Amino acid sequence: MTGSLLEVIALDVRDAVAAEDGGADRLEIVSDMSVGGLTPAPETVAAIAKQSALPQMVMLRSNAGYTVTSEELERLTEDARILTDAGAAGFVFGFLDAAGAVDLAATEALIHAVTPLPWTFHRAVDNAADVQAAWRAVRLLPNLATVLTSGSPSGIASGLPVLRSRAEMGDAPLILAGGGLEPHLVAPLLDYGVRGFHVGSPVRESWSAPVDRERVRRWRELVDTI
Secondary structure (H helix, E strand, C coil): CCCCEEEEEECCHHHHHHHHHHCCCEEEECECHHHCCECCCHHHHHHHHHHCCCCEEEECCCCCCCCCCHHHHHHHHHHHHHHHHHCCCEEEECCECCCCCECHHHHHHHHHHHCCCCEEECHHHHHCCCHHHHHHHHCCCCCEEEEEECCCCCCHHHHHHHHHHHHHHHHHHHEEECCCCCHHHHHHHHHHCCCEEEECHHHCCCCCCCCCHHHHHHHHHHHCCC
16 A cells, blocks of 8 residues: 555445556455445445455445434344455444444444454544544444544535544544545545545546546545655
């Protein structure tokens, strides 16, 4: 890996190969981006593992929201085992309770299920009732690799003050900046000490189109401007 981490969303093998060719460091594997990404099929993870050497961070999410039922959590726990066998290098998950606080019981249950693999707490943190309290809860959880965050539900342009605040509190190494990431926002994030960047729609024409390796390459060059 180079100075910054570049993670690219991949829906299939074609996306994964293009992301790797363009210089990505890591993949986030999801299905159904119409709802922000759900758990992919194990067959997808296995097929990507055969064609790409990039580590796969695999989404564990059952619905379009950030809450989880006990039945969904049980299925996700089993999914984690199957996806690990298929080639997952880590996972992406994180839950809020009905009051908008981090659902520590559900999140810790999945941490236990995926141990010793690393995991990313996804943008549920941006949608918490108290974002700073959510960060304080999440940052202490075991095996946490990164927090996928835009600082705001509406995207990084609005969330820069939160990301700057978290960076000043020492959380820059945990921040994986994604969600409304645009080229002009990279420079301030780098200034804050953020070195993790996550892109999906910026590296393709639309979610029905494949990842464009040249777009990935441009992002690679951009995030490495340190």
